[in-house]
Amino acid sequence: MASEVSADDRRRKRRLAVDVRDAMRELSIQLDLLNHQVSQRLDMRDVDLDCLDLIGRHGPLGASALARLAGLHPATMTGVLDRLEKGGWIVRERSAEDRRAIVVRAAKERGAEIYQLYSGMNASMEGLLDGYSERDLTVIADFLTRAREAGVAATGELARD
Structure with a gap:
């Protein structure tokens, strides 16, 4: 049968x-190292850079929503946001939808520093x-999107345990 896959093919x-899995792990490590170098150059913690990236991609965001996205405890998020605000990386402001709520957005004027790095x-x-x-x-983008979704699912499972 021509349609059967041989043992060698399997x-x-x-x-x-x-x-592919090994290359993904190596890429993850290399990107972590790159991000660490960037955070060091900006005099911030790695987690602060991660949160700043999330704010830039998904913001403006409330602190609770950001904590959920980052998988951090709300008290930890408060410290991250305080450091980012002190460094001029974010701005806290009232939400347009709910004037009682505070949201954070990335300070646009600082973006060029990160982009350069x-x-x-x-x-x-x-x-x-x-x-x-x-x-x-198209295939690469699909694979990376699906790999990211698998990572989100695996992270969620570990967070529930």
């Missing part, structure tokens, strides 16, 4: 799957991505 596919990686990524077809990029 082994090759398993090996490739292991290679990531410029080398961004340039490398542009060069790398230029080598792929539109179809390849």
Whole structure:
């Protein structure tokens, strides 16, 4: 039967799957190291940079919503926001929807400092991505989106335990 997959084909596919998982772990480590260097240059903690990125991507946000997104205890989030505000990275303001609520937003005037520190990686990524077809990029984007969703699910399971 031509449609059956041989044992050699299954082994090759398993090996490739292991290679992909290993490459994802190595990428995760390298991105953590890059982010650590950026946070050090900005004189902030790694968790502060992570939260600032979440605020920039999803904000303005209330402290509770940000704590949920970051998987941090609300008391920890208060310390993070205090440090970010003191450093001029965020602004606390009244919510447009509920004037009693306070939300935080990234201070736009500071964004160039962060962008500059990531410029080398961004340039490398542009060069790398230029080598792929539109179809390849669609597959890569789909894979990364689905891998992220798997990570969110796994994180949620561990947080419930």
